[in-house]
Amino acid sequence: MNVLIVHAHNEPKSFNSSMKNLAREQLENQGYTVQVSDLYEMRFNPVATGDDFLKRIDPEYLVYALEQRNAYKQGGLDPEIGAELEKVKWADFIIFNFPIYWFGMPAIMKGWIDRVFVSGYCYGGTRFYDYGGLRGKKAMLSFTIGSQKHMFGSRAVHGELEAMIRPIQRGILGYLGFTVLPPFVAFHVPYISHEARVQYLRDYQERLQNLDRLTPLEFPSLDDFDEKMHPLYKEVE
């Protein structure tokens, strides 16, 4: 199995970066081939602009997704994007490792999503969810978050954690067709003890050893919708 770890933390000595290092070592020990895209180290450019295309269909008016589709077909994507897209194609399993910033990804990782998951190859038209261009591949989030665990839940102050990361898990990964494994979450990381951090790393290691036993998240199937995306059945059974 080929594994890509997309990692975004601005401190290489952070606990979050240790999670990335652990995942690389552990998965290599399990016999997998691992590549890491360390976005801060790479100084990855997260801003989607017309410069992302070597040649434009319309140099006067930018429609980003349209230019993605054309540039992908013509081999005219910016080399930084092209190299990352090759890793995506190569990977059977992608781990996104990051600290939660504002209940989402740090901008440098959001920009990787914006620029690398190109229209035309990764999705397009009615190629999404179970017909997404990356179906057959697995993905998983592994993240640290400042909040405590009890701050999430049906009656908790922030509501369900799952609801806060829904645009990522369903709107990005599920949409693209990935089989999405449950996220690995380390809570309250800036404030916890050394022992608690070591325990999180043990838990993460165990998680990585048991990837095959995880039950993937569920997303809609386009088989339940017509070609204009109206639901096929009036009643949910």
Place this chain on the structure above:
Amino acid sequence: MNVLIVHAHNEPKSFNSSMKNLAREQLENQGYTVQVSDLYEMRFNPVATGDDFLKRIDPEYLVYALEQRNAYKQGGLDPEIGAELEKVKWADFIIFNFPIYWFGMPAIMKGWIDRVFVSGYCYGGTRFYDYGGLRGKKAMLSFTIGSQKHMFGSRAVHGELEAMIRPIQRGILGYLGFTVLPPFVAFHVPYISHEARVQYLRDYQERLQNLDRLTPLEFPSLDDFDEKMHPLYKEVE
């Protein structure tokens, strides 16, 4: 009323940019003072790094939020961040105008959030939701999205739109204490007719003329939680 429009579209002639232009003109006509942060035009840097602080507490190990708190207190924020933060302080109402990328903000705008809403001033400790540092100010999203309107809803293919933008509306704006007005949404924009676009602009103008009649979104009150953020009441009444 002072209005800040934070705008992020990579095509200045786009419909999305027209929404920004309309909002500026319309609100000025209504007697408001308007500033625009056009992030692409400014070539705003969205990547949160140690360079965001003129002087670090710890130059060897970066804890971003900690450095934000210190730099804010000492006046040591990167000038690009400081200038944006001054606009935030000045504004009574902030509009975020952007195209949806992957059910979220384009990276350049997510990075504005990551870097400008500094810990210490905008939030910190138990200063969030109705105790957030920006309480008293209003905020609203105005966005374009490729999907059609019928693709959102309880039985629709993407589920409720509100659920997809929850991390932004609740996790960012509500968390900071903003009074959040319902979003203005233009669906399916890349594919609709000129007439439909003109109608969206008319609708947006009417919306801007009637801001005072909008019912803000509801978020949790920290009065319902103890100081460790456990709910104060066992049962929801």
